[in-house]
Amino acid sequence: METPLTHNISPGREPPDLAQYEKAGGYGALRKALGMAPAEIQAAVKESNLRGRGGAGFPTAQKWSFVPMGDDAPRPKYLVCNADEMEPGTFKDRMLLEGDPHQLIEGIIISAYAIQADVAYVFLRWAYKLAARRVERAIVEAYRHGYLGKNILGSAYSLEMHLHVSAGRYICGEETALLNALEGKRANPRAKPPYPQVSGLWGKPTIVNSVETLCNVPHIVKQGAEWFRSLSRSDDGGTKLYGASGRVKNPGLWELPMGTPLREILEEHAGGMRDGYQFRGVLPGGASTDFVTAEHLDVAMDFDSVQKAGSRLGTGTMIILDDKTCPVGMLLNLEHFFAQESCGWCTPCWSGLSWIEQILQDMEEGRGRASDLELLESHTRLLGPGHTFCALAPGAAEPLQSGLKYFRDDFERHIHEKRCPWSPT
Amino acid sequence: MLSEQERKEIEAHARHYPNNRAVCIEALKIVQQHRGWVSNEGIADVAEALQMKPAELESVATFYNMIFRKPVGKHVILLCDSVSCWIMGYERLRQHLGDRLGIRPGQTTADGRFTLLPNVCLGACDHAPVMMVDDAHYQDLDPARIDQILASYQQEEEKSTDGNTADA
Ligand SMILES: Cc1cc2nc3c(=O)[nH]c(=O)nc-3n(C[C@H](O)[C@H](O)[C@H](O)COP(=O)(O)O)c2cc1C
Ligand code: SF4
Ligand code: FES
Numbered sequence: 001m002e003t004p005l006t007h008n009i010s011p012g013r014e015p016p017d018l019a020q021y022e023k024a025g026g027y028g029a030l031r032k033a034l035g036m037a038p039a040e041i042q043a044a045v046k047e048s049n050l051r052g053r054g055g056a057g058f059p060t061a062q063k064w065s066f067v068p069m070g071d072d073a074p075r076p077k078y079l080v081c082n083a084d085e086m087e088p089g090t091f092k093d094r095m096l097l098e099g100d101p102h103q104l105i106e107g108i109i110i111s112a113y114a115i116q117a118d119v120a121y122v123f124l125r126w127a128y129k130l131a132a133r134r135v136e137r138a139i140v141e142a143y144r145h146g147y148l149g150k151n152i153l154g155s156a157y158s159l160e161m162h163l164h165v166s167a168g169r170y171i172c173g174e175e176t177a178l179l180n181a182l183e184g185k186r187a188n189p190r191a192k193p194p195y196p197q198v199s200g201l202w203g204k205p206t207i208v209n210s211v212e213t214l215c216n217v218p219h220i221v222k223q224g225a226e227w228f229r230s231l232s233r234s235d236d237g238g239t240k241l242y243g244a245s246g247r248v249k250n251p252g253l254w255e256l257p258m259g260t261p262l263r264e265i266l267e268e269h270a271g272g273m274r275d276g277y278q279f280r281g282v283l284p285g286g287a288s289t290d291f292v293t294a295e296h297l298d299v300a301m302d303f304d305s306v307q308k309a310g311s312r313l314g315t316g317t318m319i320i321l322d323d324k325t326c327p328v329g330m331l332l333n334l335e336h337f338f339a340q341e342s343c344g345w346c347t348p349c350w351s352g353l354s355w356i357e358q359i360l361q362d363m364e365e366g367r368g369r370a371s372d373l374e375l376l377e378s379h380t381r382l383l384g385p386g387h388t389f390c391a392l393a394p395g396a397a398e399p400l401q402s403g404l405k406y407f408r409d410d411f412e413r414h415i416h417e418k419r420c421p422w423s424p425t
Numbered sequence: 426m427l428s429e430q431e432r433k434e435i436e437a438h439a440r441h442y443p444n445n446r447a448v449c450i451e452a453l454k455i456v457q458q459h460r461g462w463v464s465n466e467g468i469a470d471v472a473e474a475l476q477m478k479p480a481e482l483e484s485v486a487t488f489y490n491m492i493f494r495k496p497v498g499k500h501v502i503l504l505c506d507s508v509s510c511w512i513m514g515y516e517r518l519r520q521h522l523g524d525r526l527g528i529r530p531g532q533t534t535a536d537g538r539f540t541l542l543p544n545v546c547l548g549a550c551d552h553a554p555v556m557m558v559d560d561a562h563y564q565d566l567d568p569a570r571i572d573q574i575l576a577s578y579q580q581e582e583e584k585s586t587d588g589n590t591a592d593a
């Protein structure tokens with residue numbers, strides 16, 4: 001089984017420096033890319049069926065295709081690497097950032113070349129201190145060896161790259177909020193259209209791609225679209241970083257073929273449940289995805305299949321709920337997070353989320369009322385897609401609406417018994 | 426006024442952006458790094474240097490979780506309170522840390538050594554529960570491990586106090 005993304009990574013060890021990365025074939029894809037036309041690279045990425053790994057799964061080449069090209073295109077154009085990674089339960093990009101920063105930088109340069117960007121930013125979350133040091137060092141090395149700056153490797157192409165370390169706020173990961181954050185503003189999302197591809201950073205064409213997405217690009221250029229598609233067990237090309245946390249025997253992160261079944265990941269890689277714990281459900285793709293339960297264990301973990309099962313692949317990092325953890329308490333924890341991190345721009349989001357948090361808190365403390373379930377359900381509808389400015393609120397509704405569906409008995413017990421059945425009395 | 430060092434560091438970052446305003450978040454972090462937190466004076470200093478209105482800068486500063494607008498202790502403990510850590514025992518650890526330090530979340534110890542802040546997911550959920558002390562991640566925590574970590578910070582400080590006495 002091929003694992004291109006993590007090939008150079010061994011946890012706990014220093015990442016390859018530039019010389020080691022080159023020795024392993026690194027920057028070969030960039031040399032090849034500079035000999036291709038930008039349109040050829042876009043075509044290869046299109047053919048590879050690479051879908052964005054930041055959560056929404058939008059086809060990468062299609063996103064790039066909206067950027068104005070040619071001599072009349074507005075300048076400068078920007079490429080931004082989204083390395084905000086603040087969604088609870090998600091920890092995959094950190095491995096790529098810390099483990100092989102040159103792979104990411106090579107991916108950014110090639111992707112920037114494909115849209116003829118002039119400047120690239122890596123937008124990194126505050127807490128990733130080690131990643132910040134390693135990415136910064138790798139950028140310096142890349143400049144020193146002619147992979148960045150003016151006339152890269154003697155070509156006509158020039159690119160500047162900078163690391164921007166953020167100051168901690170989940171909403172900064174939303175791509176238009178991220179643009180405001182980069183501009184030094186409060187990170188409220190922007191209305192779309194105009195789309196960033198046309199009018200993004202400082203009003204100029206901008207692409208925002210996730211770390212894992214960009215890390216795939218050198219491999220596609222180097223080994224071809226067909227090879228990339230063949231790595232996958234589904235229609236979406238490539239491998240995927242899958243992770244698991246919670247009470248499994250072996251929590252962790254694995255690079256596996258896209259479309260690996262949930263059961264296989266949980267049982268073979270995560271080692272099944274810890275002794276004394278039973279599986280009850282899982283958020284398959286991070287905190288903003290719907291629960292799935294035992295009946296869905298055979299679902300293939302790709303964008304379309306997980307959607308058919310009523311949830312989302314999201315970031316592919318799953319959070320497991322066991323039988324000794326209160327589902328209402330878990331939802332309270334999740335909704336507390338979303339309420340705290342709401343940027344406050346739209347009323348259904350900031351006011352609805354703190355209301356939801358309060359209802360769940362009351363329920364956990366034995367003050368639940370029979371009407372609460374209906375109230376919670378109506379909130380999930382009001383927070384649904386189309387009612388708010390960005391996807392934070394619909395994301396917050398997902399675990400709640402599915403929790404109400406699959407763990408209804410647990411909610412009812414809280415209300416009838418006037419206490420949390422899991423908390424010691 | 427910004428110190429010479431602060432000014433130099435901010436200017437180095439300002440080169441990465443097409444205008445001054447864009448460096449304001451970095452500038453606030455630099456001032457915080459040097460002064461421990463961002464006081465009203467810190468806001469005024471940065472605003473003046475970047476030619477922004479203090480109120481405008483203030484609205485940015487208060488938006489981000491990691492810009493401290495109140496003094497913090499010598500070491501800041503960020504205990505992850507998000508979902509995977511919650512499942513793996515966050516509440517017990519919060520209780521334990523609070524008892525050991527004699528403070529509640531959000532507070533600073535009387536000797537000014539530690540501030541305890543609950544924080545969103547620190548991105549190491551497969552090793553939950555997790556906390557950060559200053560720049561370091563600590564993973565797979567339990568109460569015993571927390572005691573060890575606190576002791577190591579204590580020892581480090583005793584060592585540096587010893588050093589000072591020896592010098593004198
Ligand atoms: C509230 C919120 C937070 C997000 N956080 C991140 C993040 O930390 N990293 C990320 O890559 N995408 C995040 N996204 C998705 C981005 O908006 C965007 O879709 C993604 O960066 C696009 O990259 P891709 O096309 O490579 O997937 C977030 C979205 C929302 C609504
Ligand atoms: S949905 Fe929430 S986070 Fe998104 S813009 Fe509205 S208030 Fe802000
Ligand atoms: S939930 Fe605590 S580190 Fe992610």
